Amino acid sequence: MKIYRIIFYSLLVIGALGCNTGADKLNVQVYETSASGNNLVQLENFSNETNENRIQVVLQPKQTKQTITGFGGSFTEASAYLLNKLSKKNRDSIIEAYFGESGAKYSLTRTHMNSSDFSLSNYSYAPVEDDKELKSFSIQEDLDDIIPMIKDAMNVSKDGFKILSSPWTASPWMKDNKNYVGGKLLPEYYDTWALFFSKYVAAYKNEGIDIWGFTVENEPLGNGNNWESMHYTPDEMTNFVQHHLGPKLRQDYPDVKILGYDQNREHLNEWVDSQYKNEETSSYFDGTAIHWYASTYHFYPEELQYAHKKAPNKYLIQSEACVDSEIPKWKDDAWYWKKEATDWGWDWAPEKDKPMHPKYAPVNRYARDIIGCLNNYVDGWIDWNMVLNKQGGPNWFKNWCVAPVIVDENSDEIYFTPLYYVMSHFSRFIRPEAKIFDVNHSDKDLMITAAENIDGSIAVVVFNEKEIAKKINLTLNDKSVTIDIKGQALQTIVISKP
The missing domain is CATH 3.20.20.80 (Glycosidases)
Structure with missing residues (x-):
């Protein structure tokens, strides 16, 4: 089972590395609250754009759960x-x-x-x-x-x-x-x-x-x-x-x-x-x-x-x-x-x-x-x-x-x-009638949830309780985006309807 898991995440990395440029890049807005002083601040620069040592976060909007x-x-x-x-x-x-x-x-x-x-x-x-x-x-x-x-x-x-x-x-x-x-x-x-x-x-x-x-x-x-x-x-x-x-x-x-x-x-x-x-x-x-x-x-x-x-x-x-x-x-x-x-x-x-x-x-x-x-x-x-x-x-x-x-x-x-x-x-970002859906990710120290709103927008909430900063690669279908999250920080990543 461990071998299959390694293969799965290796494929995610390969896929993510190949789809994070140009038209294949997700268009997102990132809002952060952090121990360093941000209070629901929209980040303008949320990634150093390198794919090195990134945590793979894969959204599964077809795997729906409850309605909000x-x-x-x-x-x-x-x-x-x-x-x-x-x-x-x-x-x-x-x-x-x-x-x-x-x-x-x-x-x-x-x-x-x-x-x-x-x-x-x-x-x-x-x-x-x-x-x-x-x-x-x-x-x-x-x-x-x-x-x-x-x-x-x-x-x-x-x-x-x-x-x-x-x-x-x-x-x-x-x-x-x-x-x-x-x-x-x-x-x-x-x-x-x-x-x-x-x-x-x-x-x-x-x-x-x-x-x-x-x-x-x-x-x-x-x-x-x-x-x-x-x-x-x-x-x-x-x-x-x-x-x-x-x-x-x-x-x-x-x-x-x-x-x-x-x-x-x-x-x-x-x-x-x-x-x-x-x-x-x-x-x-x-x-x-x-x-x-x-x-x-x-x-x-x-x-x-x-x-x-x-x-x-x-x-x-x-x-x-x-x-x-x-x-x-x-x-x-x-x-x-x-x-x-x-x-x-x-x-x-x-x-x-x-x-x-x-x-x-x-x-x-x-x-x-x-x-x-x-x-x-x-x-x-x-x-x-x-x-x-x-x-x-x-x-x-x-x-x-x-x-x-x-x-x-x-x-x-x-x-x-x-x-x-x-x-x-x-x-603010997960509205009534939104559908919670599954998220796959490779870091047990991150807590993540995601929902698709009725207007088609998606809100992904990521919490990094640890003091060490994390780097994630967020993938939805065939598009992805790299995002950095500080230690002791909460982020909501909003993906607009295509």
Whole structure:
């Protein structure tokens, strides 16, 4: 087998050397973010044009995989509150940076239904006890912050974006512990809680905002009873969707999607086994949502492939990720490239799990995870808060985290961290309905993914985590191009439609 591999790559080298001049040269644009200082900079000179010691990267656009749903971040009360504190100029610049044609062009977003830890306080849209018909239902809490932020984004987004909404908890009076934190939904309120989802769609629609889909529950396994949560077992969630939420939304808003699970990947198999046990259990599930907090470096390819094989025609969306348990470093790009960040597991994971939570570089974690997800059938990837302040909040529980954009609301300053540019490498160039396809390459230290957009353009994202620069020869059909990539650099190579 090794001999065949050597022959294969030798042929690639010979072919590449013979087709890298004149009419046989690929016409590309190269954008780079790097530890050396580039932030989504378009490179004018990206190759020394020699073919010596080049890594062969061969694109296989006919070997298609999943269809992309989108990339983006989350509309939280914390982010919206901070935007309200900024000048109009800076607010507009952040909205443009995320949703405008000159920015990241986010296409898939998330928000919370009722409060979350990244709210200023606990609240519910239905606070009146035993109001089974939800006559008191109101989204008043969102009218001053989340909804204006969404509308501003809609105004600058040329292609539009999807909104996935997630509840952290039902109203406390619907739960067995009568608390925002922990506990379970009482069976007597299953239909009321399903009605709650429908009321939410209607209320947002009345504001001119369409909800694309829901996750049934954010982190149904809980969060250590620290902030808003509500627990389900896999079969309890499947039962709720099959007999209550699914029929209600199918009746009222049949186009609204339902995604199950919505927590870390290490438990993914048991959840998809329950959701997709048979035709009856799976009929109301449109897909599955996942988070990345099980590890700072491992993206669980086996679990992702298992979920895809279990339901190949369903969505598999990364619905939340962030640099957690960290106070943001202000205007210090270098920190985001260094292995100095720690996550919740560094302090709190059981001893047996601590090896999954070493110190890490935030840029590496984002780039590795997104590429790893795309190469293992994930079709959407959503970051958590779009904007946080220098403390990593506001957050009523003081659960500080990092966002791609950090602001000082007191001095009206903005800091676009390297994480913003990493997200842009994917969201700006890999558009909804793009097809991920196979890439063959000869260097295990490079991570590469590629997609063909519906306009015929191709985006190839290459991540070089190592400090040593690399030289690649990129081949598509009978054309190729040589490209140099620095150490600790992320590149998006855009090939226009011929």
